[in-house]
Amino acid sequence: MTKNYPGKFKRKLRNADIRHFDELIHDQSKEWLIKNFSYRADEYPVNVSMLFRNLVWQMRERVKSGRKPPFKELIRTFWYMYAKPTLTRCNSLSDNSDNQYRQLISQMSDMVKENKLMKYKDIGFRDENEANRTVGENANIILFSEKVGHHHFLTEIQNKYKISIIALGGKPSILNVEYFVDKMKEMGVNLRRSFYIFSIVDFDSHGWIVRDSFIEDLNFYGINNIKLIDLIYPDMLKPKEIKMSRYRIPQEKDDEELNRYWLRQVKKNNYKNMKELIEKKKGKQILYGLEAESISTKRLTEKIKGLILPILGKKEDYLKDYELRNLNEKIKQMIIWHMTGGYPAGEMKHGPIALID
Numbered sequence: 001m002t003k004n005y006p007g008k009f010k011r012k013l014r015n016a017d018i019r020h021f022d023e024l025i026h027d028q029s030k031e032w033l034i035k036n037f038s039y040r041a042d043e044y045p046v047n048v049s050m051l052f053r054n055l056v057w058q059m060r061e062r063v064k065s066g067r068k069p070p071f072k073e074l075i076r077t078f079w080y081m082y083a084k085p086t087l088t089r090c091n092s093l094s095d096n097s098d099n100q101y102r103q104l105i106s107q108m109s110d111m112v113k114e115n116k117l118m119k120y121k122d123i124g125f126r127d128e129n130e131a132n133r134t135v136g137e138n139a140n141i142i143l144f145s146e147k148v149g150h151h152h153f154l155t156e157i158q159n160k161y162k163i164s165i166i167a168l169g170g171k172p173s174i175l176n177v178e179y180f181v182d183k184m185k186e187m188g189v190n191l192r193r194s195f196y197i198f199s200i201v202d203f204d205s206h207g208w209i210v211r212d213s214f215i216e217d218l219n220f221y222g223i224n225n226i227k228l229i230d231l232i233y234p235d236m237l238k239p240k241e242i243k244m245s246r247y248r249i250p251q252e253k254d255d256e257e258l259n260r261y262w263l264r265q266v267k268k269n270n271y272k273n274m275k276e277l278i279e280k281k282k283g284k285q286i287l288y289g290l291e292a293e294s295i296s297t298k299r300l301t302e303k304i305k306g307l308i309l310p311i312l313g314k315k316e317d318y319l320k321d322y323e324l325r326n327l328n329e330k331i332k333q334m335i336i337w338h339m340t341g342g343y344p345a346g347e348m349k350h351g352p353i354a355l356i357d
Contacts, residue, residue: 017050018057026082033090044092052107070124120175129176133166139189146201146210153297177217191222203232204289205262232292234273242276245294249287
């Protein structure tokens with residue numbers, strides 16, 4: 001069966017080495033798999049990334065066509081049911097299969113975010129982090145944490161102020177954010193209004209990567225008017241407390257550029273206690289960080305109270321101006337959509353109108 005996709009979309013599929021197969025890929029023999037997926041293979045008989053993309057795409061095709069019900073399982077389950085057995089059959093399973101599982105996740109993320117070929121809900125994956133997110137009545141105020149360990153605290157704040165919360169489990173997940181934003185849409189939240197994002201992540205370069213990735217994922221799903229408020233930073237502690245809590249940030253050669261970039265971003269905030277996290281020994285600069293847990297939930301609660309109450313009572317008179325300023329961009333997107341098409345035929349019934357509703 002040949003899908004009637006627009007030309008631009010077909011090119012995107014070709015660029016990703018994704019094809020339609022009448023045969024079920026996961027049922028095929030070793031010889032068939034090697035014949036169809038050996039292009040640019042390196043370490044194994046098949047190109048593992050290409051195989052993953054085609055397994056995922058075939059599942060999407062089957063679900064979207066109605067030949068298979070929505071998967072309604074975790075990505076981990078997809079790995080065990082489809083990806084791992086197929087790799088085993090063609091002698092391409094790594095001794096460290098967890099790395100290949102992460103590779104599968106990465107390929108899916110690229111298909112969703114980088115290549116814009118699909119959404120996770122097209123297949124129906126379950127979100128393993130579903131229990132750690134809630135959309136509240138005041139949905140545009142989001143308190144998020146890097147670690148699931150803060151979820152109980154987030155829930156206390158959510159119950160008090162009826163805001164939205166999400167605990168990321170140590171890393172951002174584009175699937176997690178897709179379903180988080182979808183829930184907002186179901187509740188009728190205007191994604192173009194201003195959003196206030198309160199961040200509880202480790203005060204170090206890797207913590208800020210998690211923070212920035214989460215913001216980037218929100219942007220991808222249409223939440224762009226964001227005011228970010230960090231809750232973990234040096235001025236939340238006294239100098240003596242910092243010296244008791246700080247830890248040395250790894251400064252291996254691979255970390256140097258990342259740490260320099262992080263420090264440049266930090267210095268823009270002019271934290272008065274940042275000097276407690278920088279030392280020089282024998283002419284070499286040593287950086288320290290703070291774990292999110294170094295600041296008590298009592299202190300965080302007081303800080304959040306002082307920041308959230310004014311927002312809850314604030315009228316967003318500038319929202320109309322914000323929407324007008326972005327109208328030209330939305331019109332441009334509409335024109336481009338009509339001229340080139342960017343989605344599979346029939347799958348975006350209302351076209352770009354969804355961007356401005």
